[in-house]
Amino acid sequence: MLRYVLNEADVATVRFGISPLCELGLSLRAIREPSRFPLQLPWLSRTEAARADLDLDALLALIDNRMWTPDFLNPRPASPLTRLDDEFAVLAAVPADEFVRDLVAVHGHVPDVFAGPPRAAVRRIVRALRELWAATFEPYWPRMRAVLEADVVYRGRQIAQGGLSVMLNGISSTVSYSDGVVSVRLKDPNDRVQHIDGNGLTLVPTMFTRRGSAPVGDGPPLIMYPARGQGALWEAEQVANPAALAAILGETRASLLSALGDPASSTELGVRFGVTASAVNQHLRVLRDAGLLVSTRYGHSVLYLRSELGTALLEAPRPPVE
Template sequence: MLRYVLEEQDVASVRFGISPLCELGLSLRAIRGPAYFPLQLPWVRRTEEARADLDHEVLDALIDDRMWTPDFLNPRPHSPLTRLDEELAELRELSADVFHRDLTAVHGRVPDVLAGPPRAAVRRVVAALEELWDASFEPYWPRMRAVLEADVVHRGRQIAQHGLGAMLNGLSATIDFDGDILSVRLKDPTDRTHRIDGTGLTLVPTMFTRRASAPVGLGPPMLMYPARGQGALWETERIANPAAVAGILGETRASLLAALGDPASSTELGVRFDVTPSAVNQHLRALRDAGLLVSTRYGRSVLYLRSELGSALLGGRTPSG
């Protein structure tokens, strides 16, 4: 049992944060034991081929059979807008003592693959995580982040309408708050009690936990809890199309055009509409060549957006100019 003691002044310092690195580290749970994370099975399956050539020797050393990960993969996010590159930059500067301490807390020792010179080992960990992100997260992160941000908005509304206690007690069935003590039933049999003492409590929604979890060690007070709405993340999207447009373009292309009022990548669109990557790219190229879409590169992804002509076609009006 983990207990956080909140004094009156601590109640005002409860805050939310979103951590890409935390999601990246916790995703190792779904990769290691996909049967325990049924909501994320579509993600595991879709990314399996992309993960084939990663540094699995290192990634496997970052999780044990209890699904524990070292605390350096669960940083306390500085804000709801924390970026992965910022978190990885901090991880690169991790001291050897903390690196070895956090690994030992999980495995009882430093795994052989990471037992060499600490600076080189940290660099290899960062490289393995960057590759995992590029292969499995970058195409889907906008949708994942949207779910996490929607959860934070919902929790804020709960506080405004029903108070902090109701919100905390609604985070997970394994969390209880009595007004003074926040109790979390963990799989870790150790009984731990921490006073917040003005340091603040950070609540982090995640896609990769089924119950509340917390850092293994004595780091800053932080709780990770299952985000709402993740069950709908991988549902195939269906959009009702104007019959005339669907008759001209076909249902799939009309659906893509209707959906691209907001920019999206071909990979994201393939997930949303249950279309293979090659097929969705073919449809997008045809729509772009017809002047109905525009595209721009963002990092390693190409984002598509409906053009003025495409909007005019959907709206049945003549474009300006």
Template sequence: MLRYVLNEADVAAVRFGISPLCELGLSLRAIRDPSRYPLQLPWLARTERARSGLDLAALTALVDERLWTPDFLNPRPESPLTRIEDELDALSGLSAAEFRRDLVAVHGHVPAAFAGPARAAVRRLVRALRELWDATFEPHWPRMRAVLEADVVHRGRQIAQSGLSAMLNGISSTVDYADGVVSVRLRDPTDRTQRIGGSGLTLVPTMFTRRGSAPVGDGPPMIMYPARGQGALWETERVANPDAVAAVLGQPRARLLAALGEPASSTELGVRFDVTTSAVNQHLRVLRDAGLVTSTRYGRSVLYLRSELGSRLLSPFG
């Protein structure tokens, strides 16, 4: 059990972040044991051929049989706008002591793939991760980021509507919040209590965890939790259309309106409905001009959400 003790200032400073490097590192768990990550099996299947040409010796040395990964793969993001280029640049400057310490914390030793001079090993680490990103993440990252950003928007709405406590108690079945203490039930048998003391708690949605998790060591307070909406990411969506609404709006717009009960980007919607992003954008502009959907810019994405008027239009058919 890990307990983060928050004072009043810490409660006010709880924030969200998105870390491409964290996603990259956690994806190694799905690669090692696909059976534990059924929602990401389509991603694994799509990227299987691309992974065959990577430095698998280095990549597999970054995860153990418990599916633990070194803390240097889980940097605390400063915002939801973090870029992989910046995180890999920071990782390149990893000290030899921190590199070895985090590997030993996971494996009990430094794996053979990273034996020898630490600087050369760190270069191999960064190169292997960069190749993994380019081959398996770069083509799909806009879709993934859209899901992660939509999750953050949803959690923000929860805080506004029901308060921080309700949000924290809803991010994972293994995370509980009460009386200023966030408890995370980890597989690590060690019982730890960490007073945040003004350093802030960062919540990081991810596609590659099934439960709340945290860094192995005593790094900056951070909880990684499963993002909502993963199940629909790799599948095209078939929404049953209310005939009367479809007759007024047309089937494509009626389907989009029905799907926008949760925030989504045009990129994500294009994947779900198996149409081009430009076609989705044309329909969304019409729906927005009619007051049936709202749009909000979030980082590099524009997220769309059905408006109250749009919900009322559908409600007799829901």
């Protein structure tokens, strides 16, 4: 069990971040054991051929049988808009003693593939991760990022409506919050207690964990948790629409209105409904102009959410049939 202890001032320092490098590192879990990540099987299938040309010896040596990865692959993002190139620059400059320590913390030793000068091993890792990104992430990152950004907006809405406790107790079945203590149930049998002491607690949504995760060592306070909406990312979605509403708005707009009880971007919605991005944007603008949706910008995306008027219209009882 890992416990993060927050004082009154620390509560205000809880924030969210998105880390492309963290996604890269955690994706090795799905590559190593696909059956444990059924929601990402479509991604694994689409990228299978591209992964055959990667430096898998180096990549898979970064993860152990417990699905642990070294802390240098799980940086605390500086902001929700963290750039991958910036994270690669930090990784490339990781001190040799820290690099070795993080590998030993996971494996108990330095894997043979990384034997020799640490700087050479770090260069190989950075090169392998860049190739992994180009082959398997870059084509799909806008979709993935939209899901992660939508999750952050949803969690922010939870804080605004119900408070920090409601949000923290809802991010994962293995994360709980009570009396200023955030508890994370980990596979590590050792108990750890870490006081935030003004350092801030960062929450990172990810596509590649099924439960709350945390750094292996005692680095900056960080919790990685499963992002909402992953199941709808890769396959077209069919939403059952009230017939009367569909007759007024059209089936596509009624479907979008039904789906937007949680925030989502036009990119994500296009994938879910099998509609082109330009068509989705046109429908969303019409619904927003009619007051049925609200929108907010988050990072590079515009996220849409059903308004109170849209919800009232959707949930209006049908008149009795005579």
